[in-house]
Amino acid sequence: MARTAEAVIIGAGIMGCSIAYYLASRGVKDIVVLEQDQIARGATADAAGGIRLQFSTETNIRLAQVSLDVWENFPELFGTEIGLRQQGYLFLLTTEDEVQTFRANAALQQSLGVPVRWLDPAEIGALNPAVRVDDVLGATFCPRDGWADPYSATTGIARAARQLGVEIREETAATGFVIDSGRVRGVRAGDEVISTPLAIICAGPYSRGVGELAGVDIPILPYRRMSFITEPFDAVPASVPMTIEFRSGLYFHPESHGFLFGMANPDDPPGFNKTVDDEWMLRTVEALCARAPAFEEARVMRGWAGFYEITPDDNPLLGWIDEVEGLAVAAGFSGHGFMQGPAVGMCMAELITEGRATTVDISAFAPSRFREGRPSQEHNVI
Incomplete structure (x- = not known):
């Protein structure tokens, strides 16, 4: 007998698993998640695990606040430890333009209840005595920010979703859509067609390609980001x-008994290149040692590459794709997906079951915003 489902979600990273869990929590029981690899083995696995409240747009701040409440209570909610370390985010600012932007950002954040504070250069050493501050004009710091383990968090949510009856199919790629009279009728998984009126694309950097299978353009480009970790x-x-x-x-932060660090290469073209560039690793190490000379004593243990999924305004695409009825997307987070995963799951579940998101108003991130000429630029992108 042909498989039917109330919803098919494409991608089992933090977004796909969160949306599946919160949809199931709201009574949508017949959910299938298709994952071409394994749970949390795509962009989520390569993430540095950062969690922060410091953004320049209200929607991102509110999504981060809701998600942080989940991260702080994750063991009680999901029965899984995620290694949350709330040691804060410290942004070092070295130009007048940055100072002006971050002062405005901090004022917005404070108005929304974020405990961010402005630091003069002389105050920075108390938080990080290793950094050189002779060229620093100021800094912002939020003590609730931090980092956690994306794999443990995502698999914990996936386990909870399965307990609610969600079917997660690993190593099963979505290979096409059945669209009739402008609306979704099914999703192809190999030779099988899963009949469904609802499909949600959560394929991270691969979302544009998945959208092409439905004949729609999802304006997301993948950009390589390399990360490295030192020996103890x-x-x-x-x-x-x-x-x-x-x-x-x-950026750098403690990880195990060493430090995780990285730096974006602005000259990297978009694409799916996951090789580690040794020359860029050396440039990153040089920049790290210039900012924090104590790292001259450290040795790099290993490096890896993942992808940022970047949109024209560095904000995600959340909501319905107008060209095809029953097709939605949650992708394009420009490096912020893991930290916002729980809130996005809640909001997308509300949008689908109630017609609008109430936990956070995500209408500013509607996929139609570019066509309508109302982009929503996020300035605080690393």
Whole structure:
């Protein structure tokens, strides 16, 4: 007998699993999630695990706040430890333009209840004594920010979704759609067609390609991001916050007994190249040592590459795709997907079952915004 479902979700990363869980929690029981690899083995697995409230747009701040409440209570909610370390995010600002932008950002964040504070250069050493501050004009710091393990978090949510009856099919790619009279009738998975009136694309950097299977353009491009981790190293205190040199995008934070660090290459073209560029690794190490000279004593243990899924305004696409009735998308998070996963799951479940999201108003991130000429630029992108 042909398989039918109330909803088919494409992608079992943090977004797909969160939406499946919250849909099932709202009474949508017949849900199938298709994952071409394994749960949390795509973009989620490559994420650095950052969690922060410091954004420049109200919608992102509110999504981050709702999600942080989940991350802080995750063991009680999902029975899984995710290694949450709330040591804060410290943004180092070295230009007047950055200072102006981040002062405005901090004012917005504070108005929404975020405990962010402005730091003068002399105050930075108390939080991170390793960094050089002679060129720093100011900084922002939020103590509730931090990082966690994306794999443990995503698999914990997936386990809870399965307990609610969600079927997650690993190593099963979506290969096409059945569309009739402008609406979704089914999703192809190999030779099988799953009949459904609802399909949700949560395929991260691969979402544009999935959209093409339905004849729609999803404006997302994949960009390589490389991360590296040092061998065990104690010359920098393990208590320091996630530290970001905003001008270059250099970041580092404690990880296990070493440090995880990285820096975006602005000259990297879009594409699915996951090789580690040794030359860029050396440039990243040089930038790290220039900002925090104690790292000259560290040794790189390994590196890997993943993808940012970037939209024209660095904000996600959340909601219905107008060209095809019954087709929705939750993708294009520009590096912020893991940290916002729970809130997006709640909001998409509300949109689908109630007609609008009530936990957070996500209408500013509707996929139609580019066609309608109302992009919503996020400035705080690393």
